[in-house]
Amino acid sequence: MNLADSEEMAAHLLARGYVPTENLEEADLALINTCTIRDHAEHKALSFLGRLRKWKRENPSRIIIFAGCAAQRLGNRLKKTFPYLDLVSGAKEIDRFAELLDHSGLFSTNPAEPNPATQSVTGYVTIMRGCNFACSYCIVPSVRGPVHCLPSQQILRQAAQKAAEGYPEIVLLGQTVNAWQEEGKTFADLLNEVSALPGVERVRFVSPHPAFITPQFLAAVENNPKIARHIHLPVQSGSTKVLQEMKRGYSRETLLEKLDALKERGFAISTDIIVGFPTETPQDFEQTLSLVERVHFSAAYCFKYSPRQGTPAAQMQLHTEKTLEERLDILLNKVKGLAESAYRVQIGKPVQILMESPNKGRTSDNFWAKTKKSYPVGSMVNSIVEDVDDTLLLTRD
Numbered sequence: 001m002n003l004a005d006s007e008e009m010a011a012h013l014l015a016r017g018y019v020p021t022e023n024l025e026e027a028d029l030a031l032i033n034t035c036t037i038r039d040h041a042e043h044k045a046l047s048f049l050g051r052l053r054k055w056k057r058e059n060p061s062r063i064i065i066f067a068g069c070a071a072q073r074l075g076n077r078l079k080k081t082f083p084y085l086d087l088v089s090g091a092k093e094i095d096r097f098a099e100l101l102d103h104s105g106l107f108s109t110n111p112a113e114p115n116p117a118t119q120s121v122t123g124y125v126t127i128m129r130g131c132n133f134a135c136s137y138c139i140v141p142s143v144r145g146p147v148h149c150l151p152s153q154q155i156l157r158q159a160a161q162k163a164a165e166g167y168p169e170i171v172l173l174g175q176t177v178n179a180w181q182e183e184g185k186t187f188a189d190l191l192n193e194v195s196a197l198p199g200v201e202r203v204r205f206v207s208p209h210p211a212f213i214t215p216q217f218l219a220a221v222e223n224n225p226k227i228a229r230h231i232h233l234p235v236q237s238g239s240t241k242v243l244q245e246m247k248r249g250y251s252r253e254t255l256l257e258k259l260d261a262l263k264e265r266g267f268a269i270s271t272d273i274i275v276g277f278p279t280e281t282p283q284d285f286e287q288t289l290s291l292v293e294r295v296h297f298s299a300a301y302c303f304k305y306s307p308r309q310g311t312p313a314a315q316m317q318l319h320t321e322k323t324l325e326e327r328l329d330i331l332l333n334k335v336k337g338l339a340e341s342a343y344r345v346q347i348g349k350p351v352q353i354l355m356e357s358p359n360k361g362r363t364s365d366n367f368w369a370k371t372k373k374s375y376p377v378g379s380m381v382n383s384i385v386e387d388v389d390d391t392l393l394l395t396r397d
């Protein structure tokens with residue numbers, strides 16, 4: 001989501017004559033797009049902003065924009081702590097970013113020649129924003145607001161434009177992306193329509209919620225090979241009791257049914273897991289470990305529970321840091337090697353690789369693959385996996 005928002009904001013800066021650089025010293029403007037889902041993420045963004053004080057002092061005409069979820073949460077209070085900050089643009093204001101730039105008086109309003117896009121095979125299209133869930137640990141609904149689905153006509157127009165610009169892979173984005181709907185149309189319909197656009201070779205989507213993995217969705221993907229066979233589905237816990245206390249809207253049993261159905265349809269599944277939710281007992285934690293053993297995720301991103309101010313879970317009694325560390329260590333040991341074994345089982349399988357460089361690309365199930373011969377970036381290569389080098393498939397091609 002942040003990547004797409006960054007692209008959208010960057011596009012408005014490109015239109016005002018800026019070109020991207022990762023070298024701060026040569027930059028005239030710093031755009032910091034922030035995440036606030038964990039305290040740590042917000043802290044890192046603020047500490048980076050603090051370090052920009054010297055950068056701005058060296059050349060006061062430099063511009064600093066602080067955007068995204070932390071900007072939404074902290075608002076104009078930021079300007080008191082960081083008086084050298086030029087603009088604050090919250091995550092809910094992304095649609096008005098261009099207006100904000102124009103009204104700031106900091107930018108020329110004469111449109112500049114667009115700069116050539118950097119070479120990439122992936123075009124991002126936001127299809128919905130916000131979230132209607134109220135997970136007890138999560139700050140997102142309060143900073144991003146309720147679900148707002150963009151009209152399918154607009155989505156299809158944007159996806160078609162991306163494909164015409166040379167992006168064969170389209171990633172549909174939303175906080176709970178598969179909650180997208182429109183009168184008479186479901187997320188599954190939208191996936192099929194996007195995949196049928198000329199020039200679209202593959203469609204991915206981020207971030208889905210387990211509640212919307214429906215039979216209709218499964219039927220749609222089953223018959224459409226252009227829908228990538230990888231899903232990043234945050235499970236958060238393997239214990240029904242903790243899932244209820246987290247207000248996730250599913251139980252271990254329904255979750256397992258959905259994960260099994262996805263696996264039967266060839267999906268590689270990666271996930272996010274929170275350890276040490278305040279009410280998590282040692283038995284609950286065991287349930288998470290057993291879920292990890294049972295499902296064989298292709299990757300699992302594990303986080304210690306981090307309380308977020310204003311959420312119901314922030315009122316609960318925290319585990320000690322020692323317990324959090326111990327549980328995280330145990331889980332990390334369990335998930336260590338998941339990726340390697342997910343890669344190893346690919347040996348002998350046919351793969352379709354979308355080339356992201358002349359010799360490297362990603363398969364439909366999101367594994368990196370290296371080809372022997374060189375191919376044009378953006379082309380699709382059919383091959384067989386011959387061997388594996390750590391987390392890289394080596395193909396026969």
Ligand code: SF4
Pocket residue numbers: 131132133134135138139140141175176209
């Ligand atoms: S589904 Fe839950 S965790 Fe995900 S954004 Fe919504 S409230 Fe947060």
